[in-house]
Amino acid sequence: MKIFYSSLQKKHVIKKEVYNGKAHPYNDKVTRVDSILKAFRHAGNYEIIVPEILPYDAISNVHDEDYLHFLESSQNLKNDEIICPYVFPCDNRISRHEPFIPKRAGYYCFDAGTSLMNNTWSAAVASASTAYAAAIHTKKTGEPTYALCRPPGHHASKNMFGGYCYLNNAAIIAKYLLKSGSVMIVDFDYHHGNGTQSIFYDSSEVFYFSIHAHPLVEYPYFTGFEEEKGIDDGVNYNMNVPLMPLSSPSEYFKALLNGMNKAFQVMEPDYLILSAGFDIEAGDPIGHFNISIADFNRLGREFRAMNKKTIILQEGGYLVSALGGNVESFLSAFH
Numbered sequence: 001m002k003i004f005y006s007s008l009q010k011k012h013v014i015k016k017e018v019y020n021g022k023a024h025p026y027n028d029k030v031t032r033v034d035s036i037l038k039a040f041r042h043a044g045n046y047e048i049i050v051p052e053i054l055p056y057d058a059i060s061n062v063h064d065e066d067y068l069h070f071l072e073s074s075q076n077l078k079n080d081e082i083i084c085p086y087v088f089p090c091d092n093r094i095s096r097h098e099p100f101i102p103k104r105a106g107y108y109c110f111d112a113g114t115s116l117m118n119n120t121w122s123a124a125v126a127s128a129s130t131a132y133a134a135a136i137h138t139k140k141t142g143e144p145t146y147a148l149c150r151p152p153g154h155h156a157s158k159n160m161f162g163g164y165c166y167l168n169n170a171a172i173i174a175k176y177l178l179k180s181g182s183v184m185i186v187d188f189d190y191h192h193g194n195g196t197q198s199i200f201y202d203s204s205e206v207f208y209f210s211i212h213a214h215p216l217v218e219y220p221y222f223t224g225f226e227e228e229k230g231i232d233d234g235v236n237y238n239m240n241v242p243l244m245p246l247s248s249p250s251e252y253f254k255a256l257l258n259g260m261n262k263a264f265q266v267m268e269p270d271y272l273i274l275s276a277g278f279d280i281e282a283g284d285p286i287g288h289f290n291i292s293i294a295d296f297n298r299l300g301r302e303f304r305a306m307n308k309k310t311i312i313l314q315e316g317g318y319l320v321s322a323l324g325g326n327v328e329s330f331l332s333a334f335h
């Protein structure tokens with residue numbers, strides 16, 4: 001199987017995140033990448049391809065120009081300098097002054113747990129490039145592909161970063177693939193993909209399906225409820241399946257397959273983009289769905305059986321010791 005990865009993605013290094021007023025170790029660790037690559041090396045039958053940098057248009061089709069300029073300006077930070085947003089313009093989202101780094105960074109962000117450093121932009125572009133190269137390959141050959149995206153993407157909206165995400169990799173390739181067919185994004189990260197949902201909320205072009213921990217009790221708290229079904233042209237093209245933390249794998253599979261059956265009644269897509277969050281894994285430090293390594297293989301087989309042109313994008317997954325094995329178990333169902 002062809003997998004797409006660029007080492008630039010490892011240059012984004014954030015040490016801490018704010019949670020409950022305290023600094024905790026950042027969950028999106030660089031060693032996540034090593035864990036996955038090691039599992040591929042061990043299995044042997046994976047070919048790693050370094051992507052070309054994607055066309056800027058592919059990014060600006062999804063994200064606002066001012067947001068992109070802001071993210072790009074983070075390259076001017078000094079080594080070891082980070083920007084952690086902490087003031088957010090909630091009621092009236094306007095900035096009377098240029099939202100320059102650092103004090104007004106909250107203009108372009110929705111949580112205090114995600115920071116910027118000088119390599120964030122190049123890593124995020126490299127991450128989107130891996131997704132884009134995978135999409136090109138699947139489009140050309142019909143083969144399933146995997147993009148080792150880091151930083152992840154599904155929390156990023158057209159003009160805000162958060163949840164360790166800066167550029168929405170799934171949305172970027174969805175827009176590209178739309179030129180040659182219909183697209184469904186299936187997001188099985190433990191957290192609701194608020195960014196992806198918002199980008200396609202008023203559109204019937206891309207169906208967004210997400211199964212995730214219930215936002216009543218888990219991040220991102222404000223979106224991911226069942227009643228969010230889309231607006232305008234997008235009505236019925238958004239489907240959320242929230243489950244309470246500690247739901248069992250059998251409840252998980254039942255809810256997933258039942259939900260996807262309903263989704264396929266609305267759209268039978270040519271392309272399936274998987275926002276593959278492995279933070280549903282047993283023992284994940286921030287996810288609580290207890291999906292085992294064997295369950296991941298079953299999950300892969302279920303998606304494989306849907307028989308669509310499939311691009312798999314890495315999203316979350318934070319138990320570094322298990323992540324690689326879980327990713328490989330999932331992918332092995334595709335070849």
Ligand code: SP5
Pocket residue numbers: 019113152153154155163164165189191219277279286315316317
């Ligand atoms: C892509 C992705 O999975 N982003 C997830 C962002 C979640 N950020 C909030 C994490 C809250 C961590 N809570 C720690 C509890 C420690 N007991």
Ligand code: ZN
Pocket residue numbers: 189190191277279316317
């Ligand atoms: Zn997640």
